[in-house]
Amino acid sequence: MEDYIRINKFVATNGTLARRKVDEYILQGRITVNGITIREPGYKINPGKDSVSVDGEPIKVEKKNIYIVLNKPPKVISAVTDNKKRKTVVDLVKAKDRIFPIGRLDYETTGLIILTNDGELANKLMHPRYKVDKTYLVHLSKPLQEKHKKKLTEGIFIDRKKTEPAKILFLNKDDFKRLFISIHEGRNRQVRNMFEILGYNIRKLHRTKYGNLKLGDLGEGEWRKLSGKEIALLK
Numbered sequence: 760m761e762d763y764i765r766i767n768k769f770v771a772t773n774g775t776l777a778r779r780k781v782d783e784y785i786l787q788g789r790i791t792v793n794g795i796t797i798r799e800p801g802y803k804i805n806p807g808k809d810s811v812s813v814d815g816e817p818i819k820v821e822k823k824n825i826y827i828v829l830n831k832p833p834k835v836i837s838a839v840t841d842n843k844k845r846k847t848v849v850d851l852v853k854a855k856d857r858i859f860p861i862g863r864l865d866y867e868t869t870g871l872i873i874l875t876n877d878g879e880l881a882n883k884l885m886h887p888r889y890k891v892d893k894t895y896l897v898h899l900s901k902p903l904q905e906k907h908k909k910k911l912t913e914g915i916f917i918d919r920k921k922t923e924p925a926k927i928l929f930l931n932k933d934d935f936k937r938l939f940i941s942i943h944e945g946r947n948r949q950v951r952n953m954f955e956i957l958g959y960n961i962r963k964l965h966r967t968k969y970g971n972l973k974l975g976d977l978g979e980g981e982w983r984k985l986s987g988k989e990i991a992l993l994k
Contacts, residue, residue: 763803766792769811771878773818775839775859778882789814825858826990827874829982830974837863837872848872852982861885861969862893865948870895870966871974873993874982880994884970890943892926894968895950900960902935903927907957911940917952925953939967 767785771778782800784790790797791812792804804811811818829848831837836847837860848860852874861873861881875881884891914921926941940950951961967974971992977983985993 762807763805765800766790766797766802766804766811767800768879769804769806770813770818771882773820774813774878775857775876776813777878777885779886781878784813791815823856824877824880825854825856825875826877826880826985826993827852827854827858827982828972828974828977828985828989829872829874830977830979831864831869831872832979833867833869836866848874851980862945864966865951868895868964868966869979870964871969871972872966873969873972873985884993885945887944890923891970892941892943892968893945893966893970894939894941896963896965896967897938897940897950897954897961898963899936899938899954900962903938903959907959910957911953915953915956917946917949917956922946922949922953941968 767778767781770776770781770790774781776784781790785798785800788796788798792802792809794810806820829852831848834846835851836845838847839849839859841847849858852858854874856876858874858876859881861875861884864870864872873884883889908927911925912927914924923942923944928939929935930937930939942949946952950964954961972985972989
């Protein structure tokens with residue numbers, strides 16, 4: 760019996776796109792099978808026989824998945840390339856194989872970011888239904904008031920859409936400027952926007968944890984490969 764696989768899963772697993780992005784490419788007519796444009800995300804292929812291309816570039820089957828955690832410094836782009844020639848997280852790792860970051864940290868935000876070539880894992884970690892928490896250490900411009908903490912833990916409106924409840928933990932009982940906040944959504948600049956709406960400026964934003972994965976003692980710009988146990992926990 761032939762082994763068939765959905766085209767969106769195949770491209771996500773062997774390329775640098777998360778599955779949701781693959782679906783967009785398919786609907787845009789940017790993916791072909793044996794030279795024929797496919798517009799159905801559920802279309803099935805035989806990886807051993809069919810030739811799949813994205814924007815005319817053939818997809819090569821990756822033989823080994825790579826999983827890396829990086830402590831992103833400020834002023835580094837969370838992308839594979841940058842049209843303004845700024846340094847990217849991929850530049851810091853300098854891997855021989857194609858890898859891409861899972862999600863993004865904005866230009867000034869530091870901390871934990873995962874790089875991989877496993878599109879399926881990227882899709883799982885970023886998809887809202889899996890509710891994977893991301894934890895940040897926040898330094899505020901002024902002490903967080905209790906009424907504002909309550910709003911954040913209940914959800915606030917950003918662009919007319921309410922955020923999911925956040926979890927907040929202060930570093931110590933006498934310091935209300937420094938805190939940990941955990942969210943599982945991934946809207947653009949979400950943590951910064953949540954505090955700015957309530958009248959706070961963020962002096963420093965640093966991601967310390969993604970799901971069960973912790974940054975540990977990696978210095979800025981340092982990276983390491985994930986252990987088998989860490990990969991299993993993420994999956």
